[in-house]
Amino acid sequence: MERDETIGDLIAADDVLLFVNAAITSTGQREFHSDAGEQHLSLDFLHAYMLGNYRPLYAGVLALDINDHNAARIIRGLLRTAGEAAPEQRPREGRLIAAKLAAMPPQRVYALFADLRRDRVNNRRTRAIIRDWLAARPDPAFDAVKYRGGLKSVLRHTHLPPITAELGAFLFAPGTRARYAAPLLETWRRAHHEQSALYELPYTVAEGLAAKHGIPRARFLERAAGSMTRLETLRLQKAAGAAVRTDLAAMPLTRLASYVLGLPPDERAGRRAELTAALRTAAGRAAGAHRGRWGKVAAVLDDSYSAHGSGAKRRRPLAVALACHYLLAAVAGQYTALWTSGRTDALLVRPHGATPLGHRILDALESAPERLVIVSDGWDNAPPGLAGEVLRIWRTRLDPDRRTSVVHLNPVYDAADFDVRRLAPTVPTAGIRDAEDLPALVELAQFAEGRTGIEELTSYLAARAAHLLEPRP
Amino acid sequence: MTVRSPAALDLTGLRTLPSQVWGGIRLVPLVREEPLTDLRLHPRFFGDGAGPVLGHVAVAPRTAYTAYIPHAFVATWTRDGSPAAAYGTQLSTAGPAGPPEHTVRLHLHRRLARREDRDRLRFLPLHLALEGYLALHFGGPSVMWEEWSRRAAAKGLSPRTEEAYTGAEVAGLADALRVFEIHPGQCGVLLHTGDTLAAAFVVPHPEDYRLLHPTLVQDLFGELVHHHALFAGPLPDFRARIPGPGIGSLADLRAAAQEEERRWARFHDATMAAGLLGPAYTWQRVYRMGRFTLSRFLPAFVPKEENHIGETITDERGRTAYLKTFRLSETQVRRGHLLDRLAAQDWHLGATAAAMGLREGELGLRLEHAGFGALLRQDVLDRYRKENRRRAERS
Numbered sequence: 001m002e003r004d005e006t007i008g009d010l011i012a013a014d015d016v017l018l019f020v021n022a023a024i025t026s027t028g029q030r031e032f033h034s035d036a037g038e039q040h041l042s043l044d045f046l047h048a049y050m051l052g053n054y055r056p057l058y059a060g061v062l063a064l065d066i067n068d069h070n071a072a073r074i075i076r077g078l079l080r081t082a083g084e085a086a087p088e089q090r091p092r093e094g095r096l097i098a099a100k101l102a103a104m105p106p107q108r109v110y111a112l113f114a115d116l117r118r119d120r121v122n123n124r125r126t127r128a129i130i131r132d133w134l135a136a137r138p139d140p141a142f143d144a145v146k147y148r149g150g151l152k153s154v155l156r157h158t159h160l161p162p163i164t165a166e167l168g169a170f171l172f173a174p175g176t177r178a179r180y181a182a183p184l185l186e187t188w189r190r191a192h193h194e195q196s197a198l199y200e201l202p203y204t205v206a207e208g209l210a211a212k213h214g215i216p217r218a219r220f221l222e223r224a225a226g227s228m229t230r231l232e233t234l235r236l237q238k239a240a241g242a243a244v245r246t247d248l249a250a251m252p253l254t255r256l257a258s259y260v261l262g263l264p265p266d267e268r269a270g271r272r273a274e275l276t277a278a279l280r281t282a283a284g285r286a287a288g289a290h291r292g293r294w295g296k297v298a299a300v301l302d303d304s305y306s307a308h309g310s311g312a313k314r315r316r317p318l319a320v321a322l323a324c325h326y327l328l329a330a331v332a333g334q335y336t337a338l339w340t341s342g343r344t345d346a347l348l349v350r351p352h353g354a355t356p357l358g359h360r361i362l363d364a365l366e367s368a369p370e371r372l373v374i375v376s377d378g379w380d381n382a383p384p385g386l387a388g389e390v391l392r393i394w395r396t397r398l399d400p401d402r403r404t405s406v407v408h409l410n411p412v413y414d415a416a417d418f419d420v421r422r423l424a425p426t427v428p429t430a431g432i433r434d435a436e437d438l439p440a441l442v443e444l445a446q447f448a449e450g451r452t453g454i455e456e457l458t459s460y461l462a463a464r465a466a467h468l469l470e471p472r473p
Numbered sequence: 474m475t476v477r478s479p480a481a482l483d484l485t486g487l488r489t490l491p492s493q494v495w496g497g498i499r500l501v502p503l504v505r506e507e508p509l510t511d512l513r514l515h516p517r518f519f520g521d522g523a524g525p526v527l528g529h530v531a532v533a534p535r536t537a538y539t540a541y542i543p544h545a546f547v548a549t550w551t552r553d554g555s556p557a558a559a560y561g562t563q564l565s566t567a568g569p570a571g572p573p574e575h576t577v578r579l580h581l582h583r584r585l586a587r588r589e590d591r592d593r594l595r596f597l598p599l600h601l602a603l604e605g606y607l608a609l610h611f612g613g614p615s616v617m618w619e620e621w622s623r624r625a626a627a628k629g630l631s632p633r634t635e636e637a638y639t640g641a642e643v644a645g646l647a648d649a650l651r652v653f654e655i656h657p658g659q660c661g662v663l664l665h666t667g668d669t670l671a672a673a674f675v676v677p678h679p680e681d682y683r684l685l686h687p688t689l690v691q692d693l694f695g696e697l698v699h700h701h702a703l704f705a706g707p708l709p710d711f712r713a714r715i716p717g718p719g720i721g722s723l724a725d726l727r728a729a730a731q732e733e734e735r736r737w738a739r740f741h742d743a744t745m746a747a748g749l750l751g752p753a754y755t756w757q758r759v760y761r762m763g764r765f766t767l768s769r770f771l772p773a774f775v776p777k778e779e780n781h782i783g784e785t786i787t788d789e790r791g792r793t794a795y796l797k798t799f800r801l802s803e804t805q806v807r808r809g810h811l812l813d814r815l816a817a818q819d820w821h822l823g824a825t826a827a828a829m830g831l832r833e834g835e836l837g838l839r840l841e842h843a844g845f846g847a848l849l850r851q852d853v854l855d856r857y858r859k860e861n862r863r864r865a866e867r868s
Contacts, residue, residue, distance in 0.1 A: 032652060033652055304654050305654040305655065306652065306654060341657070352657070353654060353655065353656055353657050354490075354493075354502075354654040354655070354656045355654060358713065358730055359730065362723065362726060362727050362730065365723055366723060381491065381493050381654060382490060382491050382654075382656070383490075383491035383711070383712075383713045383733060383734055383737060384491060384492075384493075384494075384710040384711065384712050384713065385710065385712030385713045385714075386713040386730055386733065388712075389713050389714065389715045389730075390715075390726060390730065392717075393715060393717055393720055393726055394726070396717060397717055397720055397721075398720070398721075398722070398723065398726070
């Protein structure tokens, strides 16, 4: 009996880790090696499997840094089958869902609510969760203007009363009032016939109205710069010219890396000082308490052709590698970076050539680092399987006392294997979405080494859940 | 790769690197340590006006280099702007855009012509290419080929012609080429389907390769290749395996890794590519320009073995600068055999029939069944038919 339980536990721990990797990396979009359909099919299976077999753990995964796509899927699955939850699990599940929703961007939450409506999920718990989330929104008028369709559909679905009567009129009977008391709603009304009012609205709303008024794009962008969100300014920086200036250093690290990779090489070389400084600042911020405390670190970073991702996730794997490069430089005392192409100038990196991971790992081990971090999609092809052999022999023959800790971070979900591709059984592999999560992932990766059982994993998930649920200032 | 007897292919200077596998397709990259810079694709490939770019510096239009145009490359070579295909691979001086000497004008449907994307690299689509290819190798007249192209473009293939498939129909080839990671310095590829060698493709310069890599999809493959790709399951990777004992340091490990790569290259060249690199070919020198020689080669047409037909450009020492091969299917081997016999007897039907122990009428009909009916005059063919019918009635 005792023994059976252990094997079952190991399988459970394995399944959960596999699912966590998938939930961190896959967004159901096309990847370099598989199309969107395969990704969806694979992900659908994992979600159904986890929900059916490990419901409490499935909910617990919400506390980890999984991506919003999978967080929304988990919440959808939990709410759809709300009746199947054990009574003692219900409060915890509800609190986890509420905490995750509060952390998600509002447009994602409204999309999730629309999905729930489509699934015809309208149980009491769902209504309660939606009610609480809406009540916690800081500015109902803002939501009503920016997410008009989403809010309207959610109120229709749940039969919740609008926060104020005026909001109800705004959503469901526009044009019935000559004047609104809430300033933003009033601006919205005026913007329909007064061009100057438009620029006080959120950018996405203003864009539509600008088209209606026939305002030239250049003039509109120049004046709308103030109402853009941080990522909107980043996206529109090029189109808008000098009018829109964003503080690059304030951007999240991986997002910034993506932006840098989107620039042509000449421009990257020309703005070298500015871009490098911004990347370093962002990395320093992401490093936080880990800054400079990791000792001697070597990294093998994949810039092979497959790192260019797909049309849907353009250069994503490479952006993650580039961001990891700057983050590791920040957390390490002494740092060596090895790109698979042999390139040494990280700023000008581009997806190109084959993946000689094995040879690069050998180069990295040469410097006898304390930690070796490999960021790659795991398609080791020059020659295939060499990385695994090198790591195996290193671990079993050359470094049996584990002076060097090796971890493989993989930004790409492999739909066919229901997991991220691994390099070797002796090396822990973890999925990675944003480079900012790297320290937490290195922590998580130790579970993937197969030495830790379900109990440690459960307590880890519990600790993360407690962290998520603790009240924030 | 090793030097072989003069009659075999010589791929000196090209190094075999580890293969990349996708489903039933295996692509083996060939890398040149020193790319050839004095033989490049015709400027036409690089868009109008611009020459090839060498190391990000555009070559001045007058710089002397020899240009080549692969077989069946379609462009508007003619003055009136109608498309034409290069007939046989050709060498030319790299004038701004001098047309190749031998082209075949294409008589396409108006609808087809309109659909053509002006800027895309295009090759004949490409049963036509092989028809022309076989005829070309046996000195068939290019006028005949034009007749073929007109007929086939208007009506599609006659059911007599054996099947050929464009790369787009070879299962998984498009995906395999898309996910293939081109090595720096890569100048060629050997394509295996179901682990049998299907085609070899070598160019003088990595940038030419980069440009032509996607066009392999539009290329033509015999039914053998198609079936192999369709029915082969996912192929195994030749994964590196390093035995643990005996490795005491990183240097040992590195040496073992390098040995592993060399072992694969040896195995591949001696075993997997033996059907291409091993046998001797019959060579026909077509053209010389500067230090380069364009030749075509024919296999021995041995039934039930690998038979590759191809064109190559070699330098003064016989090393391959450009190579393109097609693997012939069994039917094609039989057809090649017939043509081979005919060519040996100076295309005299009577003499060939006698040499093969057939009657002249039988040979004529065999030619027709093999799809070469168009080679024979209609009245001659009718005479053969009548003769055979009479015989059948008599017996």
